[in-house]
Amino acid sequence: MAASPMTYDYIIAGAGAAGLSLVCHLLGHQNLQSKRILLLDRDLKQTNDRTWCFWETGQSPFESCLKSQWAKLHFHSPAFSALLDISPYRYKMLDSLSFYQHCFELIKRFPNVEFRQDELLALEPSGLVRGKQAVYQAAYVFNSVLFQIPKLPQKHYLVQHFKGVFIKTAAPAFNPEEPTLMDFRVAQHQDCRFMYVLPINAYEALVEYTGFSEAALAPEAYDQELQAYLRDFLGITQYEITHEEFGIIPMTDAPFSKGSGRVVNIGTAGGATKASTGYTFSFIQRQCAAIAKNQAQGKKPLAGSKAALHKFAFYDSVFLRVLLEKKQEPWRVFHDMFSKLPASLILKFLNEETHLLEDLRIMNAVEKNIFLPAVFRQALAR
Ligand SMILES: Cc1cc2nc3c(=O)[nH]c(=O)nc-3n(C[C@H](O)[C@H](O)[C@H](O)COP(=O)(O)OP(=O)(O)OC[C@H]3O[C@@H](n4cnc5c(N)ncnc54)[C@H](O)[C@@H]3O)c2cc1C
Structure with a gap:
């Protein structure tokens, strides 16, 4: 007879940026601190395998792991060079090993949170997780490991x-x-x-x-x-x-699956990578903070999450279209923005924090002969 699966409240499949961020956000809520949590990864996360950069106005939950932070940034194009003040933002650099160590230190304080090294083979909507070593079961599985980028016509x-x-x-x-x-x-x-x-x-x-x-x-x-x-x-x-x-x-502007049943995709797997820039880390923080808050309030993990077709997703599609159509040298898009607008506004826009009037300032800076037809074609393609 097969052994019955080990059971948990949450299984966090993948102890990378998203998995470890989610554990920290969950443990930040007092009423979730006694949940039985299993963190699974094939790797022990003991090497510095990447450097994450992001920008924000306040303090990051991982402030103590920052390697550096800056208040100004240079931008250079063939026709414009400037050292740009980005206040109120600070551009921050985090090395992944410090982040992993910080998260594992926090986890050590909670005996109900367990880390197991295992290669994940399959996830089932019922919350069953098949690993090479064992089978696990949870009320919710947060997955940043097993996913595919959907290949769809009309997407970039x-x-x-x-x-x-x-x-x-x-x-x-x-x-x-x-x-x-x-x-x-x-x-x-x-x-x-x-x-x-x-x-x-x-x-x-x-x-x-x-x-x-x-x-x-x-x-x-x-x-x-x-x-x-x-x-x-x-x-x-x-x-x-x-x-x-x-x-x-x-x-890519192809929509990533949010998961199914008890499986909730997070991180890159859950669509946290911004299509037009590749920046992911700060979007992971928002995604994980929202999931943890929902759970702390007794709601479903993705309750209230934005519809897939929000305005920034549309802007990203237009930008990818412009890059792929190559009707303008791509550097000119960045040149037009950075030479005409405050850098803080551009960073705010790329962080998806701008309101419509600010978006219009960005649109006014880029080449309209290129962008307006792209907007039109993108709207028709939806
Ligand atoms: C080199 C690099 C630099 C980056 N720099 C930035 C940056 O500066 N700013 C930014 O915003 N974004 C950056 N990104 C993008 C993004 O932030 C990262 O990819 C981020 O790590 C994504 O987090 P994640 O949790 O989705 O995936 P990961 O951090 O990759 O975590 C996935 C985890 O799953 C584990 N895993 C995979 N397969 C299995 C399996 N079958 N079984 C068990 N475990 C498995 C892996 O070991 C890993 O720990 C960078 C990406 C890379 C690759």
């Missing part, structure tokens, strides 16, 4: 692909107060490519080469571009690479 599919290197120089090479959000002065190769520089101190920085396109590049292309940028734009030829990261993030 791009990826944000990037390679970042943490470098260390012998002589001071960076102003730690002045990161670069986007530098479009690099060769565009009929594409959308930029550099991103986040200095941690005068000697160390994360320098990342990023593209928005239909496919990633050959691995050596990132290295060549990074070397050329360090040499030609930053004047750095002698450096040590202390850490590297590579990522591919989906940029």
Whole structure:
């Protein structure tokens, strides 16, 4: 006879950004602190496997894990360069290992929260989770592991692909107060490519080469571009690479499944990645905070969550359409916004915090001959 499944109130399938954020948000509510929670991942989460950046006006629940934060950002296009004040926002950088350690420290204080290393094989709407080692059951399963990006006609599919290197120089090479959000002065190769520089101190920085396109590049292309940028734009030829990261993030307006039955998708699996930018971390925080609040109030996890077709989803679709149609060089979209508008307004818009009048200011800044037909075609395609 098969062993009966281990039962829990919540199973959190995947202990990455979303899974661990959700545990922290759930445990932030007193009436959820005695829930039996199982966290499952195939990995022990003991390495620094990515760096998360995001911006916000207040304090993050993970403030103590931040590696750095900044009040100003450089923007460069072939025709405009400026150091932009982003107040009231701060641009923040979090290394994943500090985040994992912080979350596991919190979890240790709750004997009713258990972590198990297991490879997940299947999730069933009944709340049954099949792992390689065992079978588990919960009232709700929060899944950031098993999902597929829906392939639908009329939807746009791009990826944000990037390679970042943490470098260390012998002589001071960076102003730690002045990161670069986007530098479009690099060769565009009929594409959308930029550099991103986040200095941690005068000697160390994360320098990342990023593209928005239909496919990633050959691995050596990132290295060549990074070397050329360090040499030609930053004047750095002698450096040590202390850490590297590579990522591919989906940029699509295809709707991700919210889950079914007792399974609720979270994180990238739950559609938290913003289609037009790839930024996910702050949207994960909103998603997890809302789920935890709903549960604390005795509501279903996704009660009151916005309908899929909200205005920002439409703007994202239009932007992806413009990128794919290539009727304008993509850097010009960012150039038009950053050269005409306060950076804080652009960040507010990209964080989906603007109201309609502010959205209209953004729309007024971009090239209308390009965007208006794209808006029209996008509206017809829905
Ligand atoms: C290198 C990189 C850098 C990024 N930088 C940023 C950034 O600066 N800002 C931002 O907003 N977003 C960024 N993102 C996008 C996004 O924030 C991250 O991908 C984020 O980690 C997504 O969180 P998640 O919980 O959905 O997925 P993950 O954090 O990837 O968590 C999924 C978890 O599932 C586990 N898992 C997978 N398959 C199985 C299985 N079969 N069985 C058991 N466990 C499994 C994995 O080990 C992992 O722990 C970045 C992404 C990458 C890849």
